[in-house]
Amino acid sequence: MTPEEFRHYGHEVVDWIADYWANLEALPVSPDLRPGEIAARLPERAPETGEDFAAVLADLDRVITPGLTHWQHPAFFGYFPANTSGPSVLGDLVSAGMGVQGMLWSTSPAATEVETVVLDWLADLLDLPARFHSTGTGGGVIQDSASSAALVATLAALHRVSGGAWRRSGVRERYTVYTSTQAHSSIEKAARLAGIGDENVRLVEVDQDFAMRPDALRAALDADRVSGATPALVVATIGTTSTTAIDPLPAIGKICQEYGVWLHVDAAYAGAAAVCPELRWSHAGVEYADSYCFDPHKWLLTGFDCDAFWLADRAELVQTLTVLPEFLRNAATESGEVIDYRDWQVPLGRRFRALKLWFVLRWYGAEGLRAHIRRCVATAQRFAEWVRADERFEVVAPHPFSLVCFRLRGSDGPNEKLLRAVNATGRAFLTHTKVDGRYVLRLAVGAPSTEERHAAATWKLIQATVDTE
Amino acid sequence: MTPEEFRHYGHEVVDWIADYWANLEALPVSPDLRPGEIAARLPERAPETGEDFAAVLADLDRVITPGLTHWQHPAFFGYFPANTSGPSVLGDLVSAGMGVQGMLWSTSPAATEVETVVLDWLADLLDLPARFHSTGTGGGVIQDSASSAALVATLAALHRVSGGAWRRSGVRERYTVYTSTQAHSSIEKAARLAGIGDENVRLVEVDQDFAMRPDALRAALDADRVSGATPALVVATIGTTSTTAIDPLPAIGKICQEYGVWLHVDAAYAGAAAVCPELRWSHAGVEYADSYCFDPHKWLLTGFDCDAFWLADRAELVQTLTVLPEFLRNAATESGEVIDYRDWQVPLGRRFRALKLWFVLRWYGAEGLRAHIRRCVATAQRFAEWVRADERFEVVAPHPFSLVCFRLRGSDGPNEKLLRAVNATGRAFLTHTKVDGRYVLRLAVGAPSTEERHAAATWKLIQATVDTE
Numbered sequence: 052m053t054p055e056e057f058r059h060y061g062h063e064v065v066d067w068i069a070d071y072w073a074n075l076e077a078l079p080v081s082p083d084l085r086p087g088e089i090a091a092r093l094p095e096r097a098p099e100t101g102e103d104f105a106a107v108l109a110d111l112d113r114v115i116t117p118g119l120t121h122w123q124h125p126a127f128f129g130y131f132p133a134n135t136s137g138p139s140v141l142g143d144l145v146s147a148g149m150g151v152q153g154m155l156w157s158t159s160p161a162a163t164e165v166e167t168v169v170l171d172w173l174a175d176l177l178d179l180p181a182r183f184h185s186t187g188t189g190g191g192v193i194q195d196s197a198s199s200a201a202l203v204a205t206l207a208a209l210h211r212v213s214g215g216a217w218r219r220s221g222v223r224e225r226y227t228v229y230t231s232t233q234a235h236s237s238i239e240k241a242a243r244l245a246g247i248g249d250e251n252v253r254l255v256e257v258d259q260d261f262a263m264r265p266d267a268l269r270a271a272l273d274a275d276r277v278s279g280a281t282p283a284l285v286v287a288t289i290g291t292t293s294t295t296a297i298d299p300l301p302a303i304g305k306i307c308q309e310y311g312v313w314l315h316v317d318a319a320y321a322g323a324a325a326v327c328p329e330l331r332w333s334h335a336g337v338e339y340a341d342s343y344c345f346d347p348h349k350w351l352l353t354g355f356d357c358d359a360f361w362l363a364d365r366a367e368l369v370q371t372l373t374v375l376p377e378f379l380r381n382a383a384t385e386s387g388e389v390i391d392y393r394d395w396q397v398p399l400g401r402r403f404r405a406l407k408l409w410f411v412l413r414w415y416g417a418e419g420l421r422a423h424i425r426r427c428v429a430t431a432q433r434f435a436e437w438v439r440a441d442e443r444f445e446v447v448a449p450h451p452f453s454l455v456c457f458r459l460r461g462s463d464g465p466n467e468k469l470l471r472a473v474n475a476t477g478r479a480f481l482t483h484t485k486v487d488g489r490y491v492l493r494l495a496v497g498a499p500s501t502e503e504r505h506a507a508a509t510w511k512l513i514q515a516t517v518d519t520e
Numbered sequence: 521m522t523p524e525e526f527r528h529y530g531h532e533v534v535d536w537i538a539d540y541w542a543n544l545e546a547l548p549v550s551p552d553l554r555p556g557e558i559a560a561r562l563p564e565r566a567p568e569t570g571e572d573f574a575a576v577l578a579d580l581d582r583v584i585t586p587g588l589t590h591w592q593h594p595a596f597f598g599y600f601p602a603n604t605s606g607p608s609v610l611g612d613l614v615s616a617g618m619g620v621q622g623m624l625w626s627t628s629p630a631a632t633e634v635e636t637v638v639l640d641w642l643a644d645l646l647d648l649p650a651r652f653h654s655t656g657t658g659g660g661v662i663q664d665s666a667s668s669a670a671l672v673a674t675l676a677a678l679h680r681v682s683g684g685a686w687r688r689s690g691v692r693e694r695y696t697v698y699t700s701t702q703a704h705s706s707i708e709k710a711a712r713l714a715g716i717g718d719e720n721v722r723l724v725e726v727d728q729d730f731a732m733r734p735d736a737l738r739a740a741l742d743a744d745r746v747s748g749a750t751p752a753l754v755v756a757t758i759g760t761t762s763t764t765a766i767d768p769l770p771a772i773g774k775i776c777q778e779y780g781v782w783l784h785v786d787a788a789y790a791g792a793a794a795v796c797p798e799l800r801w802s803h804a805g806v807e808y809a810d811s812y813c814f815d816p817h818k819w820l821l822t823g824f825d826c827d828a829f830w831l832a833d834r835a836e837l838v839q840t841l842t843v844l845p846e847f848l849r850n851a852a853t854e855s856g857e858v859i860d861y862r863d864w865q866v867p868l869g870r871r872f873r874a875l876k877l878w879f880v881l882r883w884y885g886a887e888g889l890r891a892h893i894r895r896c897v898a899t900a901q902r903f904a905e906w907v908r909a910d911e912r913f914e915v916v917a918p919h920p921f922s923l924v925c926f927r928l929r930g931s932d933g934p935n936e937k938l939l940r941a942v943n944a945t946g947r948a949f950l951t952h953t954k955v956d957g958r959y960v961l962r963l964a965v966g967a968p969s970t971e972e973r974h975a976a977a978t979w980k981l982i983q984a985t986v987d988t989e
Contacts (some may be wrong), residue, residue, distance in 0.1 A: 052605055052607055052883065053606075054538040054539070054541040055538065055542075056606060057534070057537065057538050057541065057606035057609070057610075058535060058538035059535070060610060061531075061534030061538065061606075061609075061610060062530075063615075064533055064534075064610045064614060065526070065527060065530030065534060065613075065615075066527060067614070067617075068524070068530070068613070068614065068617035068618075069524065069526050069527035069530065070525040071617060071618070072523040072526065072617070073524075073755040075524040080904040082629060084629050085561045085666070085859045086625065086629070086852065086855070087564055087633070087857075088629075088633075089629055089630045089633040090633040090634075090637050091635065093633075093634070094639045096641060096883045097638075097645055097881040097882070097885070097886055097930065098643070098645055098882055099885055099886050099887060100884070100885040100886075100887050100888070101884050101885040101887070102882045102885065103886045104883065104885065105609070105741065106882070107550055107607075107878075107879055107882050108562075109881065111614065113887030114630065114653040114669075115618075115630045115634070115875075116630075116636075118628070118629045118630025118631075118633065118634075119618060119628045119629075119630055119631070120618070120620060120621075120626070120627050120628045120629075121618075122618075122619055122620045122627075122628075123618070123620075125617045127626050130609075130627075132620075133620075134619070134819055135616065135617075135620065135870065136521055136575070137521025137522075137525060137526035137529065137530075138521055140526070140530075140613070140616045140617050140619075141526075141529060141530060141533045143612070143613075143614065143616045144530075144534075144612075144628070145535050145536070145537065145580065147604065147608070147609045147612045147613065147823050148536075148540060148541070148604075148609050149537075149588060149589070149590075149591075149592070150590075150592045150602065150603070150604040150609075150823055150824070151542070151588050151589060151591045151592075151593055151602075152824065154588050154597075156555065157589070158552060158589050158591075158599075159557045159584075159587070159588045159589045159591075160553050160557075160558055160581065160587045160588075160589075161584045161587025161588055162587075162588070164556070164557075164559040164562075164581075164587065164689075165558065165559075165562070165584070167559065167585075168559050168562045168980070169566075169666040171564055173566070174564040174844065175565055175566070176566055181850055195867050195869075196663060196867035196868060196869045198866060198867040198868050198869075199866055199867050202866060206713060209715075217715070217717070218712060218717070218718055219718050220717040220718075220719060220720075221691055221694075221695075221711075221712075221715045221716045221717025221720060222690055222715035222717075225690075225719075226690075227528055228638070229809070236843040236844070236845040236848070236868070237843075237868055239843050240841070240843045240866075240868075242690075243687060243690075243841075243843070244675060244713070244714065244841075244866065245714070245715055246678075246690045246691035246714055246715020247690045247715070248685070248687070248688055248689040248690025248691075248692075248717070249687055249688050250684070250688050250689060250690075251689075251690060254818040263555075267550075274714050292845070293846075293847060300784040314817040315722065321552025334730065337846070340756050348869075348968050354616050354619055354872075355619070355871055356712050356867075356869065356871060372709070372713075374705040374706075374708050374712070375705070376704070376705040376761070376955050377762075377949060377952075378761055378762060378894050378952070378953045378962070379705070381553065382683070386555070387553045387870070388556075397666050397667060397670050397671060397709075397713065397866060398664050398665035398667040398704070399662075399665060399666055399706055399709075399837050400602065400665045400667075400824055400825065401824075402824055402825060403823070407583075409576075410576055412567070413566070413567060413570070413571045413575070413576050414521065414568045414571065414573065414576065415570050416566070416568055416569040416570040416571065417566055417567070417568050417569075418568060418569050418570070419569070419570045419940050445726045448739075475642060479970060482847065483846075483847070483849075484846050484847040485846045487651075489565040493847070510553075510652050511896070515941075518939075
C-alpha cells in the first residue's frame with residue numbers, strides 16, 4: 052500500500068470510526084450470538100490474491116460490529132471500564148505509523164525519553180511519592196496490563212528476598228505471597244507463573260468493608276515464618292475488582308517494613324481517581340510501596356494497553372530481568388546514562404505506547420481528566436441513591452469511586468435472572484460478582500460518553516425488569 | 521473529543537503519517553543524540569488545561585521525529601526488521617477505535633473468533649502441521665512477542681512434566697531447559713522468570729553452520745538426568761538471531777519424543793519465509809513441535825505486536841494458566857464451547873490484534889506476501905554476492921533468508937569502526953553480532969519500502985567508508 056493509498060483509505064477508516072462512535076448509542080451493547088456464528092461468516096482460507104480495501108471495510112459492518120460487546124457504549128457498565136478517547140486513538144495511530152521499536156534507548160531515543168517524562172508527569176498528577184520519580188532512584192514504565200505489572204513485581208521481590216540467588220538457581224525454597232481474599236486473580240496467576248505455586252499464596256481475610264485486615268496479615272506472615280517459608284511479597288489493593296475496597300496501606304506498609312517484605316500496590320482501576328485531590332485519601336500510605344501500578348487504560352481515557360507501573364528502585368528491576376546478548380550491545384547502554392525499557396518488562400520488543408498517553412494528557416490537561424473522573428463518580432453516587440430509595444434493593448458495599456454493587460434483597464436466583472434479562476435487552480450491560488457469598492450486580496461508570504441519563508435509563512430498565520417478572 | 525473532532529484531527533494524523541512515509545527516505549535512518557536531549561524539549565509537568573491538537577501535532581515534528589531510529593526507512597537494515605504496512609496500521613486503527621476487550625469470548629465474540637480463524641489461515645499459509653489447527657485439539661493465538669510465547673511454552677512444559685504439581689506447589693525440583701548457544705536471549709529470560717534459574721539453562725553446542733548439534737543435546741539431557749534434574753523443555757530455532765541458522769528439527773524432535781520433553785520451536789523471524797513453498801525446507805520436522813511461534817510483526821508486513829503462537833494441545837495451556845474468579849464467570853465459558861484467550865497468555869486483558877493481521881492477509885493475499893518475502897530474499901542474496909566479490913570482505917555464515925552476516929577480514933577493530941562510521945552517516949543502519957567470537961556486521965532486509973537500489977547504495981557506502989579509512 053503506497054503512502055497515497057494509505058492517505059485515501061486512512062480517511063475512510065477515520066470516517067468509519069467517527070460514524071461508529073456517533074451511532075454507538077443505537078447499537079445493542081452486547082450481541083446475542085451462538086459460539087461459531089462469526090467464524091462461519093469468514094472463508095476457510097486466506098485469499099490467494101489481494102482484495103479491494105472496500106471489501107475489507109464492508110466486512111467491518113457485516114462480520115465484526117455485530118459480533119462485538121461495545122465497551123465504549125454509553126450504557127456499558129460491565130467489569131471495569133476499558134475506556135479510550137479520540138486523542139488516545141490518534142496517539143496510537145501515530146505510533147503504529149512510525150512503527151519504531153523502543154526496546155533499547157538507542158533503538159529510538161524518543162520512545163524511551165517521552166515515556167520516562169510522561170510517567171513522571173503522571174506521578175505528579177496523582178501526587179505519588181517522590182521516590183517513584185525518575186529524577187531519583189525510581190521511575191515509571193508502561194506495562195501492557197496490571198497482570199504483567201504484578202508479575203514483574205513478584206519477580207523483583209524474589210530477586211530481593213533471595214539476595215540475587217533466585218536469578219541463578221531458580222526457586223529453590225518455599226516463598227509465600229500475601230494478598231486479600233478480594234484481590235485480583237492476576238496476583239495468584241503471577242505467583243504461579245513465577246514458580247511460587249498456588250498453595251503458597253495467602254488470601255488474607257478482610258474486614259466488614261472488604262479491606263485487608265492488618266492483624267490477619269501479620270498472623271499469616273508469622274505462621275509462614277514459623278513453618279520455614281520465606282515471605283516474599285505483599286500485594287495490597289486500592290479499589291478491589293469486586294467492590295473497590297481499599298486495603299489500609301499505612302498499617303500494611305508498616306508491617307511490610309517490619310518483616311522486610313516487598314509491598315506492591317495494585318490500584319489498577321482506582322489509581323486514576325488520585326488525579327482528584329478530594330479522592331487522594333484512598334492513596335494514604337502509598338509511600339510504603341516498593342512498586343505501584345494503575346491502568347490509564349481503565350478509567351483515564353487511554354486505550355488498552357497502558358498500565359503505568361512505578362518502582363522506588365529501578366536498578367533492582369533491571370537486575371531482576373536483564374539478559375544482555377551481543378546483538379543488543381550498544382554504546383548508549385554501556386554508558387549507563389540511559390534507560391533500556393526491555394529490562395523493565397517480560398517481552399523484549401515494545402511499541403511507542405507513551406505517545407497515546409502524551410496525547411491524552413495534553414488534549415485533556417489535568418483539569419479535563421479530573422472533570423472526567425468527577426463526572427463518573429457523581430453518576431455512580433446518584434445511581435446508588437436510586438437503588439437505596441427502592442426498598443426491594445440493597446447496596447452491598449461502600450462505593451467511593453464509580454462502581455456500585457447492589458442486589459435484590461433475598462436469594463441469588465432472582466438476581467441472576469435480573470442480570471440476564473437486563474443484558475438480553477441490549478440496552479445496558481452489567482456484570483456480577485459475589486460478595487459474602489451472595490450474588491451481586493455491579494454497575495461501573497467509566498465510558499467518556501456515559502451521561503447521567505444513561506445511568507438513569509438503566510436504573511429504570513432494571514426496575515421495569517423486576518416489575519414484569 | 522467528539523466524533524466530529526476526531527474525524528477532523530484523524531484526517532490530519534493520517535495525512536501526517538502518509539507524508540512521513542513518503543518523505544522517510546530523506547531522513548537520517550538513526551539520530552545523533554545525547555541522552556536527555558529529547559526529554560529536555562518537554563515541559564516539566566503535564567498541562568493544567570487542555571492544549572490545541574495543532575500544538576500536539578506540531579510537536580511530532582519538533583520533538584519526536586528527530587528522536588527516532590526509523591525502523592520503516594528503506595535503508596534500515598538493523599536487528600531483524602519490525603515492519604508494518606498500510607493495511608496493518610489501518611487494522612490497528614479500527615481496533616483502537618472499537619476499544620473492545622477480547623479477554624473472554626463473551627467480552628466480544630468477534631475478537632476471539634476472528635483471531636482463531638485468522639490463525640488457522642496463517643497456519644495453512646505456512647503449511648504448518650494439522651495438529652496446530654483449531655479444528656482439532658490445537659489452536660493459535662496472538663502473543664505480544666516471541667519472548668512471551670517462549671514464557672508460556674516454558675510454563676506449559678513445567679505443567680506437563682510435573683504432572684500438574686507445579687501449578688499447586690511451584691518449582692519444587694531442579695528443572696532444565698535446552699537451547700542452542702545461538703538461541704535468542706528470551707529463552708534464558710523465560711527460564712529465569714519461570715523460576716528455573718539461569719544455571720539450569722543448557723546452551724547446547726552448534727555445528728559449523730551454527731545449528732544445534734543433536735548429539736550434544738542428547739549428551740546434555742543424559743548428564744542432567746544422571747545428576748537428578750528433570751529436563752522440561754527443548755527450544756529449537758528456525759532462523760537464529762545472529763545468523764539465521766536452522767536447528768535440525770527432525771533429529772531434535774525424535775530426541776524430544778524419546779526423552780518425553782516439550783519441544784518449542786522459535787521461528788520468530790524466519791517463520792514468515794514458510795509462506796513460500798521453496799523456503800519450506802527450513803521447517804522440516806516442525807511436526808514434532810508441541811508449540812511453535814513466529815512474528816508476523818517482524819517480516820510479514822504486520823505491525824508490532826503480533827506474535828503468532830500455536831500449540832498441539834490447547835487444553836494443556838489452559839490448564840497451565842487459568843485462574844477463574846467469580847467476576848469473570850459467564851455462561852459461554854461454562855458451556856465449554858468457546859475459547860477464552862485470557863487463559864492462553866500472561867495478561868488478562870487483550871486488544872483485538874487479529875484485525876490488523878486479517879487486514880494484511882486480505883489486502884496482500886497469499887501471493888502478495890510471497891512476493892514480499894521473495895523480494896527481500898533476492899535483495900539479500902545480491903548483497904551477499906557483492907560482499908563476496910570484494911576480497912577485503914568475507915561472508916561468515918549461511919544466509920538462506922534475508923540476513924547477511926559479513927565482515928572485513930582480519931581483526932575486530934576495523935569492523936567496529938566501520939559499523940560506527942556507516943551508521944553515523946544516517947544513510948543506512950546496520951547492527952552487529954559476534955560469530956565464533958569475531959565481530960560481525962549484520963544486514964537484514966525487511967522493510968516493504970526497501971528496494972535493491974537501497975541495498976546497493978548501502979554496499980557502496982560501506983566500500984567507500986573502508987576506502988577512506
